[in-house]
Amino acid sequence: MKKLIFAGIFATAGVLGTASAQIQKGNWLVGSSLVTSNFGLNTGGGYNIGIQPKGAYFIEDNLAVGGYVDLGISKVTNGSPSEFRYAVGGLGRYYLSPGEKGVDNLLNHGRWFFEGNVGIGGRSVENGNSTTGLDFGVGPGYSYFITPNIGLEGLVKYQGQSGFGNEGLNSNISFNVGFSIYLPTSKGKQVVNDLKN
Template sequence: MKKLILTGILAVAGLTTTANAQIQKGNWMVGSSLISSNFGLNTGGGYNIQIQPKGAYFIEDNVAVGGYVDLGFAKVTNGSPTEFNYGVGGLGRYYLSPGEKGVDNLLNHGRWFFEANAGLGGRSVENGNSTTGFDFGVGPGYSYFITPNIGLEGLVKYRGQTGFGNEGLNSNITFNVGFSIFIPTAKAKQIANEAR
């Protein structure tokens, strides 16, 4: 009986530790926003679809820094010009701890986070409008861990591009759905060694 109780206590402790283990210092996060829709703040804004691969390394518990790439296209209606978006740069994420500053998680297997990015990017439209220059964004998100190492994510983000071209500033609010895979450093080294 004692062994059964001890096994139960260790299993519960293991689940609790696993829920936080993926966002600990030294781990990697690799993922992508697969679906992105936006509501343009500029005249002619509409909907778009993008793929946004990203990767980050946890420099501290709950704090990750890394990079991103944006590739996407948009078409407001049939007959409207096609728009191409692109960007590359650095990103940072901060995951809130349960109970931090009165913020509790909606679900036991998830975490709220804030994401910010800055880099180079642009927008090119068939009708000749374009912006190329500084690409930036910030917003809150939620990651629900369907397994200890895979999270489904939702992210609401203000994004902007400013610089050269016909439009000095292009900005919008995006709603993103995607996933992230969290890899412990030891597992990442094993994968790298197997790839050689």
């Protein structure tokens, strides 16, 4: 009976602590935004679908740096020209702690974060405008941990591309839905072993 009670306490502590263990120094984040809704700020803005794989390493607790790739295609309406989007670069993510700056944790199973990216990218519209150059973005997001190592994410982001081509600046606000897998390192494993003992 004592073992069953101890197991219940350990499981409860593990669930309540999941929003902290994944974002410790030395851990890895691997994930992707799978669905992107784009609300164009320029003429002709519409909806698009893309995939945005990313990977990052936690250099400090709550702070990860890494890279991203962005590939997407869209059409505003039937019969309209296709648009192809591409980018590659670096990203940074900062997770807010519960109570930090007046932001409380939603249901104690997730974390608010801010993400920023800078890289090289472009946009090409069939028989239309194109831009190639600096790709940049910034915005808030939320990661809800469905398991100790997997988070469902929503991210609202201002995304822009500036550079060469027919169109000097292209920008939009996007809403991204995806997931992240948090891979613990030996430090994360040691914390789990300390909790068991």
